[in-house]
């Protein structure tokens with residue numbers, strides 16, 4: 001494009017703004033979907049892309065947030081103690097979601113961060129919008145992993161969500177040891193590997209009330225051990241903290 005053509009293009013774009021593009025397939029978003037929950041908000045995804053994700057709505061386990069009829073699911077009934085009040089997730093961890101998270105986490109496709117924050121916001125609207133949440137925090141990566149991946153996806157998602165919902169994000173945790181991929185282990189192995197893995201390590205002095213309400217952000221809720229262990233570590237530093245979980249997938 002020549003200089004003049006660019007100027008003309010720019011003027012036309014102001015007069016007739018081009019439709020926004022789907023964050024995944026980049027086709028123009030012809031019509032916006034209505035957001036789930038009280039406030040309507042334009043979707044970042046086209047109808048075809050949205051359909052590939054299974055949003056969690058309706059009856060859920062009161063503790064872990066998986067689709068469930070009745071009070072709490074078998075896993076949650078079995079758990080004796082837990083250091084969080086409940087956890088909620090936006091979508092099911094189906095093949096499409098697995099693919100998307102892998103693209104974001106392991107292949108570093110950073111533009112997906114906004115899509116993740118958008119998903120988180122859907123769950124936020126359903127479960128946290130009416131609560132007085134004092135801050136968000138996130139599950140930390142071990143230094144070695146951070147070096148490999150160059151960014152912590154949970155921190156990035158928490159920061160983007162914080163901006164969307166107007167809640168501050170505080171770093172509070174440190175990961176003592178690098179854990180192997182959770183999915184490769186059985187349930188008992190997972191529980192053991194995460195024991196005492198986190199320690200309370202605030203990044204500064206936070207202005208928090210007594211018994212603050214803290215929402216922990218992560219990508220996937222599998223057994224609930226991560227949020228429980230992280231919650232326990234936070235509660236050693238901030239006694240009486242009320243910990244909740246929020247993940248993209250469940």
Ligand SMILES: [Zn+2]
Pocket residue numbers: 022023024025026027045046047048049050
């Ligand atoms: Zn699309």
Ligand SMILES: [Zn+2]
Pocket residue numbers: 061062063064065066072073074075076
């Ligand atoms: Zn449950």
